[in-house]
Amino acid sequence: MTSRGSLAYYLAAWVCGCFFMAVAFWLEMQFSRAASLQGTFQSVSFLGFCFFGLIFGAVPSILFGWTLRRLMKLFHVEIIWLWVAAGAALALLLIWSLGGLGHLLQNPRTLPYSALPIWPFLVVGPLDMLEGSLWVTLPVGAVTAAVLFAVHTAFERNAEAQQ
Secondary structure (H helix, E strand, C coil): CCCCCHHHHHHHHHHHHHHHHHHHHHHHHHHCCCHHHHHHHCCCCHHHHHHHHHHHCHHHHHHHHHHHHHHHHHCCCCCHHHHHHHHHHHHHHHHHHHHHHHHHHCCHHHCCHHHCCCHHHHHHHHHHHHHCCHHHHHHHHHHHHHHHHHHHHHHHHHHHHHC
């Protein structure tokens, strides 16, 4: 593992981010009155949400973790509440933009043939989140950013102690 904890950081971004989003989406589906959510995902169990969340949320969650880390390093932010606020805003922006891209790519004429096997891993998760309520990305991004802050600071302290 690297001294800066990149492997642990991005693994936490993937696993924790996808798990938190699966929980939020599942709760939204359980308590939502939206007919589109009830019909589409009615037969999927919670474990199924977690499984498909890990698959279809891998690329967006790693993109979220990478962007959050770069922004926080760019502005030299080492305060947890700023990470949490930035994580909430970034998650909303990322899901909204990738979902919008997914709406554009649903037309096969706008999608090059070579990208057909890849695009679902980038936009299917955000497209499904746009079907529900987009507001659930705010607490998910905030909680994921708090976990990523903890991983980031733990490895930063370890790297400083080694020098």
